[in-house]
Amino acid sequence: MNGFPILTVLLAVPMLGAVGCLFADAKAARWVALGATLIDFAIGILLWATYRIGGPQWQFQEHLGLFGSFGWALGIDGIALMLIMLSVFLMPICILASWVSIEKRVPEYMAAFLLMETLMLGVFAAQDLFLFYIFFEAGLIPMYLIIGIWGGAERIYASYKFFLYTLLGSIVMLIAMLWMANHAGTTSIPALMAADFPMPAQTLLFLAFFASFAVKMPMWPVHTWLPDAHVQAPTAGSVILAGVLLKMGGYGFIRFSLPMFPQASAQLFWLIALLSSVAIVYTSLVALVQQDMKKLIAYSSVAHMAFVTFGLFAFNR
Structure with a gap:
């Protein structure tokens, strides 16, 4: 090859x-x-x-x-x-x-x-940092169209909510990326994973990336776009939403937050643990009373991804 x-x-x-x-x-x-x-x-x-x-x-x-x-x-x-x-x-x-x-x-x-x-x-x-950002954000557009054109009765509301939630979270991440590229002098992700960012900056950078990845996963309490998007999306759209798009947030944590901001990740474990714990219990209880299969999948997905974030930031094998 x-x-x-x-x-x-x-x-x-x-x-x-x-x-x-x-x-x-x-x-x-x-x-x-x-x-x-x-x-x-x-x-x-x-x-x-x-x-x-x-x-x-x-x-x-x-x-x-x-x-x-x-x-x-x-x-x-x-x-x-x-x-x-x-x-x-x-x-x-x-x-x-x-x-x-x-x-x-x-x-x-x-x-x-x-x-x-x-x-x-x-x-x-x-x-490349900015190539990642382009792919990460551009993925919103076809999903927005799939929900908005081929979705259910409330598709317009659901597609707008999906788009605005995920876009607003990522604007903060873009600012953080610009600072990182300027500070490290490179946009190479492998090089940035080896870079040593100062501690005060690490915390702010971690929170900036967290704003985007938490919405994408989605973590409680920024999960409310998911049930609407799931219910209104056509079946294949729901499959991609649950199967791949939610994993992008977890991938972001593995690729950026943990290796690039390790000290901030350790210091802010309490925040991840708190949000993940609430999500596991609360969204599982909400899932129990759902009568719509797609809503059931949506709420259980939030609980499943909360287990993922809890596991990632537990810092053990």
């Missing part, structure tokens, strides 16, 4: 598929979308088979300088590989789940899903 840009190909396939869908009729768009997602699944299996366990931490690295210190930098470690496999496994299932149920504007729907796949995979493969 040396020298072959396999991660770029992984991102390019669904992107090209999305463009193809826009120029196809409904029937052809379904087949194009299914074909693109199956090709990506095959590439995912190839990544899995050729990943060297016990080898270097970052594998399949690609770098192309664009301007300044910003560049097209991709690479994965074991955690990213697991989440990429999860994404490429779920996408063909989502396309098949939408085969008959989606009847209006099918080409646009399939294009939105394929664009979503590109952006999700980009989040897990990005090795």
